[in-house]
Amino acid sequence: MAQVLEANKVIEANKVLEVTNLHKAFGGIKAVNGVSFSVNEGEILGIIGPNGCGKSTLFNCILGQLEPTEGSVKLDGRDVTNLRPSELNRRGVSRTFQLLQVFPELSVRENLILAGQEHEGSMLSRFFGARDAGLSKKADQMISFFKLGHLIDEKAGGLSYGQQKLLDAAMAFMAGPRLVLLDEPAGGVNLTMLGDLKERLRAINAEQGATFVVIEHNMDFVMSLCSRVIVLAEGKVLAEGTPAEVRANPAVIEAYLGH
Amino acid sequence: MAEFIAYLIAGIATGAIYALAAIGFTLVWQTSQTINFAQGEFVMLPAVLVLLAIKLFGAPIWLGALIGIAAFILIFGVGFKLTVVDPMIKHGVLPLAIATMALSIIMKEGAKDGFSAEAQNFPSFVPSQTIQVFGASISLQHLAIIAVAFAVIGALQWFVGGTRLGRQMQATAQNPTVARILGIPVERMVLLTFVINAALAVVASVLISPIYLAKFSNGEVIGLFAFIAAIVGGFNQVRGALVGGLIVGIVDSMAAAYISTQYRLAVPLVLLVVVILLKPEGLMGRKEERRV
C-alpha cells in the first residue's frame, strides 16, 4: 500500500485538490479574481492574507456554498465545481467555519455522531438501524483525542468557547476525511488550547495522512503548522512557498505592512 | 374598454384599503421580525370601540371617536408592545406570532360579546357621493381612502428618511445593537413604531368601516388580503404595502371579472406564489442578508 502511494507520488505528486482560475463576483465587486493553486496529498497548506482579501469567499466557492462565477475545482482529478456541500463532504472533504458552528441543543456525543452518520449506510439503514449509527465508539475516541471526554453528555451549547472550537474541529474529523479545510481555527482560542489544537492537527496529519488547508489570521500559528503557504491579496495569489520563503517575500511584507 | 376601466378603478379603490391595512404588517416586521396575526383585528376594533363609546356614554360622535381611538392606541399600541411583544421577542418570533393569533381570538370574541354579533353602520366623515371617472363610478369615500393611503405612506417615507426621529427609528429597525451603541433610545423607538402602527390601524378602521360596516369578523378578510399584499409588495418596506395593496386589489377585481368568481380568491394567491419564487423579498422589498 505504502509502495503504491510512493509510486503515485513519483508520477503525479498526487494532487488532492486543484483550483483553477477561480472567480467570484458579487455585483461589481470581485471578491475572488482568478485564483489557482493545488494541494498535495498529506500536506498542510496555509492560506493567509489581510482582511477582505477573499479567503472565506474562496473557501465557500471551493466547498459549493457559493457558486463561482468562473473557474473549476477538482478533487482527485475529478471536477467537483458546484457540487453540493453535503455531496462534497461525503467524498471526503470536510470543513470548519470561521464562526462557531456546533449544534447547541445536541450533546457533544450527538454532535459527533451527526458528523459521521451520513457517511455510512443508506437513508433506509439510517432509519431502521442503530440510533448511534454504530459510531459511539468512534465518537468516544474522537472526543478523548480532543481531550473533551468529561463533557461527552453535555449539551454543546453549554460548553465554553474554546471547548466548542475543539468540538467543531473534532466534528470535521469524525468521518475520516481526506481533505480538511479549516477556516480560522485559532480565532478566539486561548494560548493553552491553541497549543492543544496545533498538536492534535499535527497528530491527525501524521497518523491518518489527512490533508489540510488552513485559513488563518494568526501568523505564528500558520507559520509553525503549515508546510506551505499561499498569500492572497485583493482576490489574487500574491505569493506562494514555504513559511520562510513567504516571510521573506517583499510583496507580502508590503501587503501586510505597507498599508 | 370602459368596462375594463371600471374594474381597474374598483380594484384601485379596494387595493388602497388593503394597502392601508398592510402598512401595519411592514412596520411590525421591521421592528420585531414577526408577523402580527391580529393585524386584521387591529383594523376591525377601533371602529367597534368608537361605536361602543358612543353607546356606553351616550357621547356625541366626535367624543366617542376620541375616547375609542385613545383607548385603542393605549391598549393596542403601548399595551400590546409592553405586555406581549417585550416579554416574548427574545424567545424567537414563532411563540410571539402564535400569541398574536390568540390575541386575535380575544379581540374578535371580545368585540362580539362586548358589542354586537351583527354588523353595524359606522358614520362616514366623507359624504357618500359618487362621481364618474372615465365612465366608471367611484365614491368620494373610496377616493378619500386612496388619497389617505398615498398620503400616509408618503408621510411615513418622509418621516423615516427626512426627520431625525424617523432616522433613529429606521436605524433601530435595521440594527438595534448598533443603534444602541450610537446612543439612540432603542426602546422608545420601538414603542414609537407600535404606537404609529396602532394609529394607522385607527385611520384605516375609520376610513374602511363606513363602507365595510363595523363587525367583529371583518378582520379575517381584511387581514388575509393585507397579508397577501404585504408579501407581494415586500415585507420590509413601507412602500411595499402600497404597491402590494394596489396590485392585489386590481388583480382581485380582474379575477372576478374575467376569470371565475368561484376561484376569485385563488388568483391573488397564485400571484403570491409566483412573486415568492421569482423575487422572494417582494416586489419592493430589500434583500435581507443571509448568514453563511
Place this chain on the structure above:
Amino acid sequence: MKRHWIIAAVLTAGLGLPALAQDKVKLVDVIELSGPGATSGTNWKSGVDLAVAEINAKGGILGKQIEIVHYDTQSNPGNTRAAVQRAIDEGTYAVLGPVFSGPIGASMQIAQRAEIAQIVGGEAAGLTKQGNQYLFRTSLSQTAAMPKIANYLKNTVKAGSVAVVWVNNDFGKGGRDAIIPELEKAGIKVAVDVATEQGQADFAADAIKIKNANADAVFVYLNEEESARFLRAAKQQGIAKPMIGETTLLGAKVIELAGEAANGVKGHVGLSIEAPIPAFQEFGKKFIAKFNYTPDHNGLKGYMAVYMVKWATEKQKKFDKKGVADTLRGATIKPSEEPGILMETTIEQNGDLDRESFLAEVINGKQVITSTLPKLKP
C-alpha cells in the same frame, strides 16, 4: 406517566358528569355562536332565550321549568357533533339548532340514533331528503321557496333574464341550485351567475359584472351584511334594475345597514316581524325590548323551535323524547292551540314545513308586505 393518570382522571370527571335536575326539563341549544355563523346563531339563540323566558314565566311545560343550555359549535361540523352528543349524553329533551347545513349534516345522525327530535334552522334542500325521521325545520326549505320566487319574477316582475348573485356557502349554493332549474322552467334566462365569498367585504367588481350583464332583474341570495354591502355597491355602480330577494334581502338588518340602497328591493319573505300578522309584530317588539336589536328570521326560527317542543309535549301530555318527534311528524300546529307558533304550520312527514308566506317590498326604509301567498297544500 403520573401526569397521564391525572389527565385521565380529570377527563373522566370533566367530561362524564351526569346532569339532569328532576323538576326541570333540560333543553340544549347547539348553535353557531362563533365563526362564520355567529350572526345567524346569535339571533337564533336570542329567539330561543325569549321563548324559554316566556314559557317559564307562565309556569313552564306541564309544570316543569325549562333549563336551557347553549353550546357553541364554532360553525364547525366536528364540534357540532361533539356538542349534540354531549347534549344527548346530558339527557336533553330535544336538540335545538344548529342553523348551518354542514354542521346539521354532521350531527343529525346522532340525534336520529338516540331517537331524539332535532329542530334546526337550516334551509338547504338536501337535509330532509335523507329519510331522517327526527329532523325538523323551522322555516320553508329552499325547494319550497324558490318556485315562488320564479313565479314572482315571471308574472309580477316580467323578467326575461335574470342575474343571479349568491354567497358560496351551503345556504347560498343551496338556494342557487334550487332557483336555477325553476328559472329554466319559467323560461327565464340566467344572464350571469356570480358567486361571492362568505364575509366578502368588497362587491364593486361583482356589481360591475352584473351591471354589464344587463339583465331585466337581479336575484340576490346573500347573508345579511353581504346583502347590504352588495346593495350599496350596486347603487354606487348605478344598477337600476329591480333587486329581487328571498327573506334575508328584505330583512330588517339589511334595510338598516344598506340605508337608501335598500329602497325598491322586492321579493319573497318566509318569516318576518313585519308580516301583517299581529303575533309577528308583537314578537318583534318583545325581542327588541329584551335584546336591543332587530331580529332577523333566525330569531323567529329559534323562538318557534322552542314552542314546537312545548306544543308536542303538551299534546302527548308527558315527557317522552321519542314522542316529541312522533307527535310533530305530520302535525299541523295552529296559533289558536299554541300562540307561540305565530302562524299555522304544517310539518310534513320528512320534516319540511308548509305555511303561508309573503311577497314584500322595501319602501322608504321599511319592509311592506304586498300580498300573502297561500300554503302549498292548503
Place this chain on the structure above:
Amino acid sequence: MTAPATHESLPQRSRLSLPAFVDGSLLTLMAGAVILWFAPVGMGRYGTYVLSLWLVMSVAVMGLNLTLGYAGLKSLAQAAFMGLGAYTTAILTTKYGVSWYAAFALSGLLTFAVGLVLGFPALRVKAHYLAFVTLAFSTLIWLIMRNEQWLTGGVFGIANINRPEFFGIKLFGALEFHRFVVVVTFILAVVLWWMIRSPWGRAFTALRENPIRAASLGVDTRTYTLLAFAIGSAYAGFAGALYAPLVEFIDPSPFSLSQSFFLLLMVVAGGSGYLLGPFIGALLGVVLPEWLRFAGSLYLIIFATIVMLLLIACPQGVSGLLERGWAKVSGKTGAR
C-alpha cells in the same frame, strides 16, 4: 416533555447515546395508550368522542411538530393536508367501496407525495417564505374542496362516512371506534418516536439548528427537508383519514386556513420539538375549550387568554414549562 422518573432507573447502557428520556417517552406512550383504552368507561359517548377527537388532532399536530419542531420548517397548510386525507378516505370509501385500510394508506401516500412536490419551493426559498407558499396552497386546496362539487360534495360535504371493521369486529360504537383510534394513534406515535431517536431525528434537528453546517457534515439537507415536510404532511393525511369516519361527515370548514393556524397554535402551545408536546397541544386546543363550556359565551376569550399568558410566561409551551418545573424539583433533590 421528559418523563424524568425513569431517568435514574435505566441502566447505564442507554446513556450511551441520547439521554434516557427517550425511552421514558415510549413508556409514557404505552401507559397513555393503556389508560386511554380504558378511560372512556363510564364517560358517555360525548366524553368518548372528545377523547377520540383529541387523539385524531394529536396525530395531525404530531406531523406538524416533526416539520416545525424538529426540522424547523414553518407550514401553514397542515389542516389542508388533513383535508386531503379526509376527502381521499371519504370519497374512496363512500363512492368506490374501497376498504378503510386501503384508503388510510392511500391518504398517507397522497399527502406524502403532495408534500414532496410542495416541499420543492422550500428548498428554493428559505425560512418564512415556505410559510407563505403553504398559506397559498392551503387556501387553494380549500377552494377546490368547496368548488368541485362533483367530487367533494362542495359546500354540502360528504355524509354517511362508514367506520371501518377490525377483523370482523364492527367499530360503529363510540367506544369501539375510540379504541381503534387509540391503537392507530399509538402506532403512529411509536413510529414517530422511533424516527426521532434514529439518525434521521438527529439530522432533522441539525436541519433546524443550522442547515449550512449540517450540509458541510454530509447531511443531505435537500432530502431531509423534503422528508420532514412530506412525513409531517402524511401524518396530517392519516389524521384526516381517521377524522372522516369519526365525524361521519366532512365539509371544507374544518380544513380552512384558520384551522391550519390553530394547529400551529397547538404545536407551539404544547411545546414544539418535544415528543409528547402534540398531545398536550391538542389537549389545549380540543379538550380545554370543552372544559371551559361552563363559562358560556366567554369561553373562547378565556381559552385564548390562557394560551397567550402561557406563551408569555413560557414560550416553549406547556412541555417547556413542565421541563422547567422538573429541573427545579430535581435540582433540589439532586443536592441531597
